[in-house]
Amino acid sequence: NAGVTQTPKFRVLKTGQSMTLLCAQDMNHEYMYWYRQDPGMGLRLIHYSVGEGTTAKGEVPDGYNVSRLKKQNFLLGLESAAPSQTSVYFCASTDPSSGRETQYFGPGTRLLVL
């Protein structure tokens, strides 16, 4: 099993450009999450999904959109990138069926917005 994978690993954007970050998991997990990590801020939840076709806002959703068209994939979109979105983005997934959820994280995507 590859676990949680993220594409791309690193990207540089200019202000106003758009891009999509892809998260894929092969563990058949129901729940998926997008976090951003900034120095001194820890990780903050952007959006999450509790199943295929569902999404919900987290703590810092502004400027991002998400889609969960397939259970194994969770896409994070930036329609018009801003320098404030320079960050490291982590995807995670978990299986809630056991009632003892542990989130598994991907390797991260480092995004620089100029």
Place this chain on the structure above:
Amino acid sequence: AQSVSQHNHHVILSEAASLELGCNYSYGGTVNLFWYVQYPGQHLQLLLKYFSGDPLVKGIKGFEAEFIKSKFSFNLRKPSVQWSDTAEYFCAVTSYSGGGADGLTFGKGTHLIIQP
């Protein structure tokens, strides 16, 4: 809303020293508690977790943590640190009743540096 506070943002220790990293959370209900570690250039890895039962939990690499409900604390400990423990450590909480649907709330992290 729940929140997590990690008291030490930067800790520098010598090898073989003992380690204790503080973590306090605020949430009125039942919680699940986690410690994650992020080694330089790597993604987050689970060190240990507490859901219920024995409040002293043991994790990987010799780490342990104690859940003290009355103090809303979940401090991480290791009796003797190694240079390879240099990393960023995050305490996190999720509400038990939420089933994990609402994601993890993280502390801001503690940057641990072990000097040889």
